Amino acid sequence: MSMPSQAMRRTWRREVVLMLAVLAAGAVAGLISGHMLVCVLLGVCAYLAMHLVYAYQLHRWLLSDRSEPSEGIGVWQEIYTELYRLKQRNRKRKKRLKRILDEFQASTAALPDGAVVLDAQGRIVWFNSAAGALLALRTPQDLGQRIANLLRHPRFSAALSQRRREIGELEIPSPASDTDTVLVRLIPYGNDQRLLIARDVSEQKRLEATRRDFVANASHELRTPLTVLRGYLEMMEEEAAGDGPLAEWRSPVTEMGEQARRMNSIIESLLKLARLEAEGLQQRQERIDVPAMIDDLADDIRRADDERHDITLHLDREVGLFGRPNELESIFSNLLANAVRYTPDGGPIAVHWWQDDQGAHFSVHDAGAGIEAQHIPRLTERFYRVDAGRKASDGGTGLGLAIVKHCLEHHEGELDIDSTPGEGSTFTCHFPLQRRLLQRAA
Structure with missing residues (x-):
C-alpha cells in the first residue's frame, strides 16, 4: 500500500474519532442534564456547522486569487493542503504553457509567410504580423471575425466550406493591394480547427x-x-x-x-x-453538348488514325457542361490524341463521360506502356518527357497536357492521372458540380 493511502486512512480515522468524541460529549452532557436526545442533537449540529464553515471557506478560497488556503482541522486540513498543491501545480503548468505559446507566437511572427489560426466556425483566433500585412487584417478589431467576411473571394469561400480535408494552394487577389496576388493554403488540425498560410506571390x-x-x-x-x-x-x-x-x-x-x-x-x-x-476567364461561356463534341472528335481521330485502334465510347447523353467550347475541345482532343499516340496498333482505348454527386467527369484509358509514379506529378509541365517510350519522334509537342491543365483551371476542374507500368494509363478530368448541365438525350 502506498504512502498517500496510508496518510489518507490515518486522516479519516482521526475524523471518525473526532465525530465519536463529539457524540460522546453530547451523551455525557445529556446524562448530566437529563436531556439525552437534545444534547446529542446539539453535538451533531455543532459537528455539521463546523463542516459547513470549512466548506464555505474552501469555496471562497477556490474563487479567490489568494495563494494560501484557510486553516482547518481534521480532514479539512488535509483537503486544503492537497488543493493548495494542486493549484500550485496548475499555476506552474499555466506558466509553462504560456511560455511555450509566447515562443510559438514569436517564432511565427518572424515568418515571412502569413499565419492565421481559425476555429471550427471559421473565426479568427490569432494571426501574425505578416498575415495582417498580406490580408489586411487588423488587431484586435478582426479577432473573432469570420475569415469569409474579410476575404471575399468565390474560390476561397468554396474551399473554406470543405471542412474535413486539406485545401491545396489557391491564388486570390490580395485585399491589401489591387495589383498583388496571395497564395493561400488551409490545413486542418486539432478539433476542427484550421491553419491558414498566406504567401505573397506577386513578384x-x-x-x-x-x-x-x-x-x-x-x-x-x-x-x-x-x-x-x-x-x-x-x-x-x-x-x-x-x-x-x-x-x-x-x-x-x-x-x-x-x-x-x-x-x-x-x-x-x-x-x-x-x-x-x-x-484567363474572360472568354465567352455557353451550354455545351459534351457527348456530341466527343463523338465528333472521336470520328475525326478514327479517320486520321485509319481505324488502327479500337476506340469505344461510354457517354452519359444527359450530361453537358457550361463552359468555353474551344477550351473543352482542346481538353478532349489532346487526351484522345495522347491515347492514340501511345497505344500500340490494335490496342483498345476506352472513353467515359459520366456524372455523380461531385460533378461531371471525363476519362480516357489507353493500353500504352504506362508511366512510373515519380513522373506523374510533372506530366503537365511544358516539354516534360518521361522516357524513351515518349520521345520527340512520336509526333507530340510536349505541350498537350500543359494545355489541358490550363483549360481545366478555367473550368475549376482538376486532372487526375492513374498509371501503372505495363498496364496503361487513365487520364480523368473532374468538373465541379456547378459546371454540370442536365440535358435531354437526343
Whole structure:
C-alpha cells in the first residue's frame, strides 16, 4: 500500500474519532442534564456547522486569487493542503504553457509567410504580423471575425466550406493591394480547427507574365520565317518525290519537312498556351453538348488514325457542361490524341463521360506502356518527357497536357492521372458540380 493511502486512512480515522468524541460529549452532557436526545442533537449540529464553515471557506478560497488556503482541522486540513498543491501545480503548468505559446507566437511572427489560426466556425483566433500585412487584417478589431467576411473571394469561400480535408494552394487577389496576388493554403488540425498560410506571390506572377510575353513574342516572330522555310521545303519535297535532280535528297528533305511541321506545331501550341494564359476567364461561356463534341472528335481521330485502334465510347447523353467550347475541345482532343499516340496498333482505348454527386467527369484509358509514379506529378509541365517510350519522334509537342491543365483551371476542374507500368494509363478530368448541365438525350 502506498504512502498517500496510508496518510489518507490515518486522516479519516482521526475524523471518525473526532465525530465519536463529539457524540460522546453530547451523551455525557445529556446524562448530566437529563436531556439525552437534545444534547446529542446539539453535538451533531455543532459537528455539521463546523463542516459547513470549512466548506464555505474552501469555496471562497477556490474563487479567490489568494495563494494560501484557510486553516482547518481534521480532514479539512488535509483537503486544503492537497488543493493548495494542486493549484500550485496548475499555476506552474499555466506558466509553462504560456511560455511555450509566447515562443510559438514569436517564432511565427518572424515568418515571412502569413499565419492565421481559425476555429471550427471559421473565426479568427490569432494571426501574425505578416498575415495582417498580406490580408489586411487588423488587431484586435478582426479577432473573432469570420475569415469569409474579410476575404471575399468565390474560390476561397468554396474551399473554406470543405471542412474535413486539406485545401491545396489557391491564388486570390490580395485585399491589401489591387495589383498583388496571395497564395493561400488551409490545413486542418486539432478539433476542427484550421491553419491558414498566406504567401505573397506577386513578384513570381510578374515574372511568369514576363516569361509568357517573351514566349508569345518569340513564337510569333518565329512563325513568319518558319512559314517561308516550310514553303520551300514543300517545293523541294515535291521535286524530290520525282526523278529530278533532288531525287537523291529525298530522305533528308522529307525529314526536314517533318521537323519543320513539328516545329510549326510546337509554335502553334505555345501561342495557344499564351492565349489561354492571357485571356484567363474572360472568354465567352455557353451550354455545351459534351457527348456530341466527343463523338465528333472521336470520328475525326478514327479517320486520321485509319481505324488502327479500337476506340469505344461510354457517354452519359444527359450530361453537358457550361463552359468555353474551344477550351473543352482542346481538353478532349489532346487526351484522345495522347491515347492514340501511345497505344500500340490494335490496342483498345476506352472513353467515359459520366456524372455523380461531385460533378461531371471525363476519362480516357489507353493500353500504352504506362508511366512510373515519380513522373506523374510533372506530366503537365511544358516539354516534360518521361522516357524513351515518349520521345520527340512520336509526333507530340510536349505541350498537350500543359494545355489541358490550363483549360481545366478555367473550368475549376482538376486532372487526375492513374498509371501503372505495363498496364496503361487513365487520364480523368473532374468538373465541379456547378459546371454540370442536365440535358435531354437526343
